[in-house]
Amino acid sequence: MTTGAVALTLPSMTEEELIAGCRAGRREAFDEMVSRYYDRLHRLAYALVGAEAARDLAQETFLAAVKSLPNFRGESRLSTWLISILRNRASLLRRSERKWRTAPLNDEGEPLAAPQPKELETGLKTILGRLKDLPEDLRLTLILFYIEGMKYAEIAQVMSCPIGTVRSRLFEARERLKTFVGEKET
Amino acid sequence: MEECTAARRAMEALIDGELAIAEEADLQTHLAGCASCAREFAERKAVSASLGRALRSALGSARSTPAEKKALAERMVRAAHPPLVLAPRIAAAVAVAAILGIVAYATGLFRKPNVHPSTTSGLAAEAADAVARRDAARARYEKLLAEIERMTEEVRSQLPPNGEATPADRTAALELSALEDQVCEIAYPPGKPEPPADLTAQVDGNLRNLGSDRAQVRASARKQLRSLRPDALPLLETALESVRKQDRWFVSKLIDELRDASEERRDRVVVRQSQGDRQIEFRQFGDAQIEVVVTQKGTQRKVTARGMNELLRKHEDLCRQFAISGRDGSVVVGDVESGMELDGQLELLFRARNASDFSPLRREAYSKLLEARRADEKELESRLAEMEKKCRQAEDRLRQSAWTAPADLDRGMAVVRGCDEARLRTLRSEAEQEISEMETKIREFLRLGARINGLKTYVQEVKAARK
DSSP states (O other): OOOOOOOOOOOOOHHHHHHHHTTTTTTTHHHHHHHHHHHEEEEEEEHOOOOHHHHHHHHHHHHHHHGGGGGGOOSSSSHHHHHHHHHHHHHOOOOOOOOOOOOOOOTOOBBOOOOOOOSSSSTOOOHHHHTTOOOOHHHHHHHHTTOOOHHHHHHHHTTSSOHHHHHHHHHHHHHHHHHHHHHOOO | OOOHHHHHHHHHHHHHTTSSHHHHHHHHHHHHHHHHHHHHHHHHHHHHHHHHHHHHHHHHTTTOOHHHHHHHHHHHHHHHSSSOOOOHHHHHHHHHHHHHHHHHHHTOOOSSSSSSSHHHHHEEEEEEEEHHHHHHHHHHHHHHHHHHHOOOOHHHHHHHOOGOHHHHOOOOOOOHHHHHHHHHHHHHHOOOOOOOOHHHHHHHHHHHHTOOOOHHHHHHHHHHTTTGGGGGGHHHHHHGGSSGGGGGGHHHHHHHHHHHHHHHEEEEEEEEEEEEEEEEEEETTTTTTEEEEEEEEHHHHHHHHEEEEHHHTTTHHHHTTTTTTTTEEEEEETTTTEEEEEEEHHHHHHTTTOOOOOOOHHHHHHHHHHHHHTTTTTHHHHHHHHHHHHHHHHHHHHHHHHOOOOOOHHHHHHHTOOOOOOHHHHHHHHHHHHHHHHHHHHHHHHHHHHHHHHHHHHHHHHHHHOO
């Protein structure tokens, strides 16, 4: 009688099991977490801060999540929580790129004007070039809808806004970009 | 024409696969019979499809490799089990704490003599770091709060007295009160309620406090005045003339509200619609209360809410099912729209006492101001777009500003010096807890501050448009 190697397919972890595994510091749980969410966060990071910084931002997000796991109460889905960490890290990244001073208010108490951020795709007339001109909320809503395939309700949860706001942001973003896609298609 | 307006509103949801079944049937029926809408639908669908393709193509290069993911997972394991080597920032603190720990151990200050000094020195360093970060978070919080209060005062000073106020000014005044109330809820949690004073003294005191320089005092006065019962009505009516001009609109709205409270509740907005085998009736009353009654096959279901914000938040499924949207005083149910004039909407918004998205109201009020100044349609659109763009930029500027404060580790070390292990753990835990709370408040302040900065720009634009 011969025996062959049997390929074992491990059952996928539930979200609760995944979180518990990560909290316990288990390698397989971290592997699973990266496998499930890294590509998504990398794409979102790409849309928020551009190609150069996207990888670092996505990785920092995961590392920040490891440190904050004790504080995660499970009130939202893990993906929603990770995206909120990503957005916070993106803001920190943009602030550090501007080389903030510790006293941003001038003598009269007025906020100092911020230097312009680095170009996301310098010199390139691509959809990403137009995307960078949109406010972050519109940009993120577009990506969550078109790239991540999320429904309005999911996007509303991730962005902590009403569903009506998701609709109006999508509408506004399309209005602003429709000239570009019209040019591209002709 | 109304059908086309409703159809255009529903198109995006259909393209996105988010339209309720009954509504989809209605829209398809309309598109089959309206060439103009059918054309527009086809164009929007094409734009959406092109946009999706362009985005997927552009972001396709954002790929990772298995090696990259593996390396990341390894880093995460190391982060979850940090070695004894501490980050450079607190390494110096560890050395100091170790000396302190060893000295304390040698002099018998520890209650548990078998505690190893190096464990406690690491704990002392962590506690000192947490305390330093907590103090930095407190400083950021104070700085941001001071800036928000300064901006609020600046906006208030630019609003004209009620006698000269346009609907655009009244919109801004109402929004400013709502934002100020939210800031005060966060910054100044309510203390113990004071024993009730004599009603006359209470009303007089609160009317005087409306004009205070301090936001907290003003917010408290507004809250107290809004909780008055109808028997306070004669006192308010008598006092109205002596109230400051800037506060007269607020007090007169309170008076109207108290007057209406003593009468039978009147409808302000009513929409009735049939959707398939269901009938839906939406009502908003003069006190901003909303009732929605759905009847299906003889059974009735009723929900209530105080204002549209609460309805959309607490009864999201119902609103999605029946396509209910809009704001207080201007509502859409399915394809039917019903609403009041701007002043009526402001009145209901005042009575709903919910923070709301004021952008559509600002737009409508500003538009009316320009129409009164005989702006033609092209100029109106251009100036509206310009005003909204400036308000958004002002919001972004505040959100993106840095509100930093350095963490003073020396001070942190001074706080933890001499503490035993139990005390160090408590200090660290309490500091981390407070940092988390401060960060939540700071995020809220950034959101509200951005809106106040946008409102400041709006008020400036209104002032310029009045000239």
